[in-house]
Amino acid sequence: MPVSKPNELPVGGGGRWPASGAGFRSVQWGDLEVGYTATGPLDCTPGYQGLPGGVCPCPHYGYVFSGRLRAIYPGTNWPDEVATAGDVYFFPAGHSLIYEEPSEVLELNPAAALQQVMAHFESLAGTDRLAVDGD
Numbered sequence: 001m002p003v004s005k006p007n008e009l010p011v012g013g014g015g016r017w018p019a020s021g022a023g024f025r026s027v028q029w030g031d032l033e034v035g036y037t038a039t040g041p042l043d044c045t046p047g048y049q050g051l052p053g054g055v056c057p058c059p060h061y062g063y064v065f066s067g068r069l070r071a072i073y074p075g076t077n078w079p080d081e082v083a084t085a086g087d088v089y090f091f092p093a094g095h096s097l098i099y100e101e102p103s104e105v106l107e108l109n110p111a112a113a114l115q116q117v118m119a120h121f122e123s124l125a126g127t128d129r130l131a132v133d134g135d
Contacts, residue, residue: 002029006036006065006106017118019125026114033114035107042099045072047121053094058113060091067103071095 009025012018013033017026026035048054055074062069064083071081071091082100083089091097093113099105 002027004034006104007038009034009036013118016115017122019122020118026118028111031111033107033109033111035109035114037099037103037105037107039099040102044098045096047124048096050123051117051120055094055096056117057093058109058117059093060089060095060097060107060109062091062105062107063088065104065106067105068100069103069105070098070100072098 004027007025009027011022011025012020013024013026013028017024023039024035024037026033028034044056048056051057053075060071062083064085064087066085068085069083069089071083071089073080073095076094081089081091
């Protein structure tokens with residue numbers, strides 16, 4: 001059985017997503033993508049442009065070690081959801097994420113859905129639509 005400390009997960013998904021830099025560590029275990037994000041304030045909203053509906057198609061199940069993470073649901077009447085240090089969260093597909101302050105977050109995501117998002121982010125490397133590096 002795999003066991004790891006969050007900060008020892010492979011950087012950038014073990015080379016699958018080099019544009020994410022050292023701020024995103026990830027590994028696929030079975031049907032899940034286990035990810036650890038350490039980032040400064042970051043609005044991911046511009047990065048979702050080009051995905052269906054301009055939102056993230058991946059549900060996220062996570063835990064916030066430090067910081068503050070907001071999920072907004074454009075085009076719906078759903079209220080924003082905020083997760084802060086010590087919170088466990090579930091953000092369904094159809095959201096946009098904003099790291100409102102420096103944050104460290106562990107997520108368990110459906111692998112196929114997260115891989116779709118990360119491939120999209122990789123296609124944006126070198127553009128000003130998303131700075132995915134958490135350094």
